[in-house]
Amino acid sequence: MGGVQPRRHRGGGVRPAGLPPGLRRRRWLAGRLNRRLDPYPARPRLRRKRRSDGRGQGPRPSETGLYPRAAGRSGPSRLQRRRGRTRCDRRHYRSQRQPRTPGLTAQRIFITGGAGFIGSRLCKALRATGATVVAFDNLHPQVHGDGAAARLQEGLVIGDVRDRAALQTALEQARPDIVVHLAAETGTGQSADEPSRYCDVNVVGAANLIEAMRALETPPRRVVLAATRAVYGEGAYADTAGVLTAPPPRTVEAMDRGVFDLIGEDGRPLTPCPTPETLPPRPGSVYGSSKLMQEYLLQQSPAPWDHVILRLQNVYGPGQSLRNPYTGVLSIFCQQVMAGRTLNIFEDGEIYRDFIFVDDVVSAFVAACATDAAGGQIINIGDGRATSIREAAELILKELKSDRGLTISGDFRAGDVRYAVADTRKAHDLLGWSPQISFEQGVAALVAWARNEAEAL
Numbered sequence: 001m002g003g004v005q006p007r008r009h010r011g012g013g014v015r016p017a018g019l020p021p022g023l024r025r026r027r028w029l030a031g032r033l034n035r036r037l038d039p040y041p042a043r044p045r046l047r048r049k050r051r052s053d054g055r056g057q058g059p060r061p062s063e064t065g066l067y068p069r070a071a072g073r074s075g076p077s078r079l080q081r082r083r084g085r086t087r088c089d090r091r092h093y094r095s096q097r098q099p100r101t102p103g104l105t106a107q108r109i110f111i112t113g114g115a116g117f118i119g120s121r122l123c124k125a126l127r128a129t130g131a132t133v134v135a136f137d138n139l140h141p142q143v144h145g146d147g148a149a150a151r152l153q154e155g156l157v158i159g160d161v162r163d164r165a166a167l168q169t170a171l172e173q174a175r176p177d178i179v180v181h182l183a184a185e186t187g188t189g190q191s192a193d194e195p196s197r198y199c200d201v202n203v204v205g206a207a208n209l210i211e212a213m214r215a216l217e218t219p220p221r222r223v224v225l226a227a228t229r230a231v232y233g234e235g236a237y238a239d240t241a242g243v244l245t246a247p248p249p250r251t252v253e254a255m256d257r258g259v260f261d262l263i264g265e266d267g268r269p270l271t272p273c274p275t276p277e278t279l280p281p282r283p284g285s286v287y288g289s290s291k292l293m294q295e296y297l298l299q300q301s302p303a304p305w306d307h308v309i310l311r312l313q314n315v316y317g318p319g320q321s322l323r324n325p326y327t328g329v330l331s332i333f334c335q336q337v338m339a340g341r342t343l344n345i346f347e348d349g350e351i352y353r354d355f356i357f358v359d360d361v362v363s364a365f366v367a368a369c370a371t372d373a374a375g376g377q378i379i380n381i382g383d384g385r386a387t388s389i390r391e392a393a394e395l396i397l398k399e400l401k402s403d404r405g406l407t408i409s410g411d412f413r414a415g416d417v418r419y420a421v422a423d424t425r426k427a428h429d430l431l432g433w434s435p436q437i438s439f440e441q442g443v444a445a446l447v448a449w450a451r452n453e454a455e456a457l
């Protein structure tokens with residue numbers, strides 16, 4: 001570490017180093033005197049020494065996420081060696097910790113999109129903490145089909161986020177302490193065909209919500225946004241020098257030639273990395289752009305509340321609409337296999353995703369509502385593990401005991417992302433959150449639910 005090292009003294013306390021001896025002693029004595037006068041002395045703060053090469057100022061490069069982990073120094077740091085444990089050990093300890101979700105008991109929580117896949121489970125989880133929950137949802141037919149009534153739940157207000165007056169009335173009645181904004185149009189492919197609808201619901205809807213919250217006599221104290229990894233576009237890659245970069249979307253022309261991997265400006269292959277929150281956004285779809293605009297609206301509108309932005313990776317699990325052809329690749333696979341179809345795997349099958357089980361996402365939202373330190377933060381929520389679409393399809397075929405198999409077709413969709421995996425360290429550190437459900441367990445739960453749904457139809 002380039003910082004000043006503390007020295008322990010027999011008399012206790014820390015004597016600052018790096019100053020001329022006379023001044024050092026005067027400051028040390030003054031500190032001791034102050035401590036004698038002050039019954040609750042602040043702990044001495046160690047300041048990093050400024051260096052001419054700029055190191056030691058602000059966070060270390062590995063903390064900014066601007067450099068891939070592989071490019072950083074390997075092995076434990078001097079501090080870690082002194083403490084006798086490594087970063088891997090620390091990650092292990094963290095994964096043992098439970099999320100900090102202290103009393104939401106007396107809280108009133110308003111959830112837009114609360115009848116949806118994530119929202120309906122989140123409502124239940126929050127009610128279980130003792131919170132009073134109101135869901136606001138228009139029961140979008142593309143998501144809920146004609147059986148929308150089946151989704152009717154306690155505390156549901158049917159309304160559209162595009163209807164500012166309806167939002168205002170619902171908020172005035174709910175008087176929420178916390179608002180969770182989930183309502184959205186969610187189909188990446190569909191967003192290219194219907195940009196005005198996507199902007200209306202996602203952008204204007206979020207702006208309406210902000211204005212309606214501002215007009216409340218007592219505005220909420222926190223707003224939690226369901227954001228998406230789509231804001232990263234292709235996400236983080238390292239070039240041959242090990243520098244992290246956010247490449248532009250792949251071209252149709254390259255994919256036509258069967259070139260699916262990303263190539264750097266120097267013509268050499270780029271290496272995919274887990275994407276940190278600090279990577280500059282570069283959405284490759286109207287959906288991603290409209291969701292990024294939601295983030296900007298929250299960040300840039302002066303407001304009395306603080307906000308938490310959770311960038312979700314690929315969420316899957318029981319309850320994800322089997323009838324919506326635009327979202328949820330695993331639900332779509334289940335539905336296709338149960339209909340006796342052969343799965344068509346795009347590109348060369350080596351498209352990677354970070355699949356995260358819905359109940360883990362729900363516990364991340366609960367932690368985001370309850371953790372003070374999350375205020376003002378953008379946090380990736382994912383498993384942090386890369387699973388190829390081919391592997392996922394094979395697991396679903398196995399769980400459904402289907403012999404229909406799959407085809408790796410080489411087909412592709414413009415705007416599709418090749419490798420999408422999150423760096424989830426911030427979620428571990430800030431929320432004390434880590435996923436609890438393995439991909440195998442999650443797919444088994446999804447398949448069991450999808451089977452039941454199909455039988456019930």
Ligand SMILES: NC(=O)c1ccc[n+]([C@@H]2O[C@H](COP(=O)([O-])OP(=O)(O)OC[C@H]3O[C@@H](n4cnc5c(N)ncnc54)[C@H](O)[C@@H]3O)[C@@H](O)[C@H]2O)c1
Pocket residue numbers: 112113114115116117118119136137138139140143144159160161162181182183184185186201205226227228229291311312313314315316321
């Ligand atoms: N599921 C994922 O993989 C994923 C990944 C990243 C981000 N997200 C975000 O999480 C949120 C919830 O996603 P989900 O998977 O539960 O989707 P979902 O479609 O199941 O839920 C969205 C809910 O919003 C409602 N809704 C849609 N338009 C509305 C409108 N105009 N007014 C009021 N309600 C409306 C729908 O009826 C639905 O109940 C979305 O904001 C989405 O962008 C989801």
